[in-house]
Amino acid sequence: MDHTIVALVEDKPGVLNRVASLFRRRNFNIKSLNVGNSETPDVSRMTIVVDDSVDASKVEANLYKLVNVVDVQDVTDQPAVIRELALIKVAATPGQRAEVASLASIFRGSIVDVASDSVVVQITGTEDKIASLLELLNPLGVLEMVRTGNIAMMRGAMSGKRYYQEKQTVNSGQ
């Protein structure tokens, strides 16, 4: 089973390189990696998916060892929202557009661009959902596809930032 790991990292030059270098050095295979802003300025948020060839607890420990990594959490077995966004360009004559639109709408996807011989479908969801839509679109001819890789967030108010909070309380207790 894939493991989804969320890491909060300091937004400094070279941090992505440190993470990538770590994965290469320890021979951890990355399935997908997504980086972007978090709610805190100067802290970026990474969502990393590794497959089951990798021991996720080792990934967690090694990531946390990087000085610029503030917090790491494996959310795989936690109540979490995990989503991916995909853009799929499908070959479609004007006559086929309606068919694509209705397929997309089954999965709450939508057409976001129309050209004379193709349309771009946007869909967000789990990997499975995107795979299902893709299967239906394939016969029409998928010209191009891009996927963001998973992003993840724990459900509930107190989720996430586990290390960070623990350490804060430990430190304030000293």
Next chain:
Amino acid sequence: MKLTGAEIMMECLVKEGVDTIFGYPGGAIMPVHDAMLKYPVHHILTRHEQGASHAADGYARASGKVGVAIATSGPGATNLVTGIATAMMDSVPIVCITGQVPVHLIGGDAFQEVDVTGVTLPITKHNYLVTSVEEIPEVVREAFHIARSGRPGPVLIDFCKNAQLGEMEFEYPEGEVSLLGYHPPERAPKADLEEAVKLIEAAERPVILAGHGVQMSGAMEELRMFATKTNTPVAMTLLGLGSLPASDPLSLGMMGMHGEAYANEAIQNSDLLLAFGMRFDDRVTGLLSTYAPKAKKIHVEIDATEVHKNVAVDLPLMGDLKNVLTDIIPMLDEYDHPQWMSEIAEWKAETKERSIMSWRDDGKLYTAHAIRALWNATEGDSLVVTGVGQHQMWAAQYYEFEKPYRLLTSGGAGTMGYGVPAALGAWFAKKEEDVWLIDGDGSFQMTQSELATLVQEGANVKIALMNNSFLGMVRQWQEFFFDKRYAATPITGPDFVKLAEAFGVPAKRVEKPEDAMDAIKFAQETPGPVLIEFRVEMEEAVYPMVPAGAPLNEMLRRPIQEE
């Protein structure tokens, strides 16, 4: 008052307690060397930057302080790399400062520009690129904090020339360093300790595995108390030697590939391994699938990435070893394992019979005997620095360490050439003590140019060069596993006595066992660096030996001496 970046760097280094820097100058670091003249810091000019990083490492291991090396950009910085990797593998706190081209030239392949933070990323605990003068104070403080705390290691600061030349009002940031994502564990939770007590109580055949962490944490006394109270024998890793005096009745000596057979036997038959600050390196476990099959394992570690890395353990205790032992000792009763101890004593007796030390004199000069002569002459109390190879293992086996911080050797990386520069660094840390380098003719030739540095600095380093005219350890593997095909291992050298003398180092050659003691005395009585070349047996092998990939207790043993 406004100071330049180079001056601010020096101010910060002095605040960190630095008074000794090993380095080499060059264009991109000139402002720092220039500023250094105004500060109470001694700069030692090594003959190669690799020498500077090894010397900083030797200084750090011998003193317990952070060692500092400095070099220019490009080739100066890349020459540091082997020393940095060596320090990384052995968790040695050093800070390396490298010059870098001005920030506006970065990425343009400027003269002597190398992406040094990129090159050193996987071999440093952390590194920094300083592009402006404002960053310096925080970065230097963080660098030293990171290098010396938690599991220590090397930190590199790549220092752009514009930041060295830039000026600002300098104010030293007081207070503790606080890093958002850096919190080494300090004490293990009570519940985990209670769990450990149960395992210890239940054990009948316990063994402590003492690693480098014991000395890094300064937990020698706690180790002794724990071992004595629970009556648990202690096997040590190469870097753990000295954690418990070799003469302590509970000491099993060294474990592993060239460890004591009875130590390995004890580990394999143990029902509880207590790993204290060690990382189950392949050189100490032998074939993993057969490692200590009956033993529960408790792992006291400060670095979470080491837990379950090579050996899955039953109970990790995360924290600083000294704290963990201090917390757990009062929770323990006194235990006795008479049967276990007598079993071990039997294995030990059998080993003694086989030992080369029990051999009658056959007129040949063996490295082991030369090392034992050295041990006698120095009353077992010298700092011992080594190269890498057979002589290193013999030094570990026959220079029995009674005290901590006495053996300086490249364990994890196995870096030949470590010896001469590390001995230089060790001498700067402990000028009042004896420093002996036990080196091999191959290892020595890698960094022998540092003899000039020893002379320039008047460093009182004594060198015992074990010349077997072979890259002995590799030759040994060829003897055992490659049908004696000695590919690329016969090695010639200069006339080492003349070479030393050319550098201004008094030297003597020893060819017969009976001359060893006199030569050692000569070295001890002559001030400054001295070299003694021992022409040792060419084809001796280090025993016992666990062949790579074999179970830990399947060892090749020394043949009984021929009549």
